[in-house]
Amino acid sequence: MRKLLNTLYVRTQGSYLRKEGETIVVEQESRKVLQLPIHTVGGIVAFGNVLCSPFLLGFCTEKDISISFLTEFGRFLASVHGPVRGNVLLRRAQYRQADNEEITQKYATNFVAAKIANSRIVILRTLRDHKSKVNSVLLKNAATQLSQCLKQLEEISTTEETRGIEGAAAAAYFSIFNHLIIEQKGDFQFHERSRRPPLDEVNALLSFTYTLLAHDMRSALETVGLDPSVGFLHRDRPGRPGLALDLMEELRPVIADRLVLSLINRRQLDKKDFRRAENGAITMSDDARKTLLAEYQNRKQTEIYHPYIKESIPIGLLFFVQANLLARCIRGDIEGYPPFFWR
Incomplete structure (x- = not known):
C-alpha cells in the first residue's frame, strides 16, 4: 500500500522554494521559514506569486512529486511532473x-x-x-x-x-x-x-x-x-x-x-x-x-x-x-x- 504523505501548500506571496540537500526549503524575503525532508512530501501546491528554483523542479520530478501552480484564489494554472511513468x-x-x-x-x-x-x-x-x-x-x-x-x-x-x-x-x-x-x-x-x-x-x-x-x-x-x-x-x-x-x-x-x-x-x-x-x-x-x-x-x-x-x-x-x-x-x-x- 502506498504511504500517505503530506501535501505542501504554499500561500504566502513572494515565497521562494529551493532544494537544499535532500530537503525542500521555503524562503520568504530571503529568510528560511520552513525546511522539509523530501521523503515526507507527496505533492506541492503553490498559490499566486510563488517561485521554485529549477533545481527543485528537477528534484521533485525525480522523486515523483507533482507541483501544481494556482492563482492566489485557487484557479488552476499549470502543473509540473516528471517523465511518464508506467508501461507504455x-x-x-x-x-x-x-x-x-x-x-x-x-x-x-x-x-x-x-x-x-x-x-x-x-x-x-x-x-x-x-x-x-x-x-x-x-x-x-x-x-x-x-x-x-x-x-x-x-x-x-x-x-x-x-x-x-x-x-x-x-x-x-x-x-x-x-x-x-x-x-x-x-x-x-x-x-x-x-x-x-x-x-x-x-x-x-x-x-x-x-x-x-x-x-x-x-x-x-x-x-x-x-x-x-x-x-x-x-x-x-x-x-x-x-x-x-x-x-x-x-x-x-x-x-x-x-x-x-x-x-x-x-x-x-x-x-x-x-x-x-x-x-x-x-x-x-x-x-x-x-x-x-x-x-x-x-x-x-x-x-x-x-x-x-x-x-x-x-x-x-x-x-x-x-x-x-x-x-x-x-x-x-x-x-x-x-x-x-x-x-
Whole structure:
C-alpha cells in the first residue's frame, strides 16, 4: 500500500522554494521559514506569486512529486511532473478504449453511478443527523430523484445519455444543497452552482476544494501510469485533465461537499472570511484558505471503509486506490471498473 504523505501548500506571496540537500526549503524575503525532508512530501501546491528554483523542479520530478501552480484564489494554472511513468502499453490501451464508445459508456456509467449514490448518502446522512433542523420532505424527494436516476442508468446505451442523467442528478442534488446548510443560514446561501467566477461563499468553497481534489487525482493517475488528460465521461479538451475529472466525480460528495458543509455548520468559517470583487466574484481571505487547507489535510487522514478492497484506509489514499483499480481494469486484470461507493 502506498504511504500517505503530506501535501505542501504554499500561500504566502513572494515565497521562494529551493532544494537544499535532500530537503525542500521555503524562503520568504530571503529568510528560511520552513525546511522539509523530501521523503515526507507527496505533492506541492503553490498559490499566486510563488517561485521554485529549477533545481527543485528537477528534484521533485525525480522523486515523483507533482507541483501544481494556482492563482492566489485557487484557479488552476499549470502543473509540473516528471517523465511518464508506467508501461507504455497501459497508455496505449487507455487511448484505444477511450475511442471505443461501448467501453467508454461502461466506464462513464460507473463513474456517474457512484457519484449519484454518494450524493444520495450525503442527503440521507443529513436527514439522519439533523432531522429536526431540515425540511425532511424536500430532502427525501431529492433522495428519491437520485434513486430514479440510478435506475435510469441501467437502461441507457450511450455515453451521451449517461451525461444527460448525470446532469439531471446534479440539478436535483444542488437544488437542495442549501438545505444541507444547518448553521449560519443567513450568511451562507446557495442557489445554484457557479464556477468562473463563484458568485457566493458556498460556491467559492466548493470550487477551491474541487481544485485540490483535481491536483490529488491527477497525481494519482500519473503515479500508476495513466494519462490524466484522456477521459471517458469528460470529452477531450486541450489543457483539461479529463480522466482526473472522471474519477473525481465519485469522490466529490464524500470529500469536498462534506468538507464544505462541515466548515460552515461547525462555524469554522463565517461571513467575514469572504469578500466580493468588482466583477461579483466571491473570494476567500488568507485565513479562510488556511483553515480549509488544514481541514482538507485532516480529512485525508480520516479512515474510511472501502467495500471493494474490503479494508479501511485513509481517505487520502482513495485517489491512489481508484487510479490503480482503473489501471488494472484497462490492463484487463479485473473485469469492470469498481467505483467507490460510500457506506
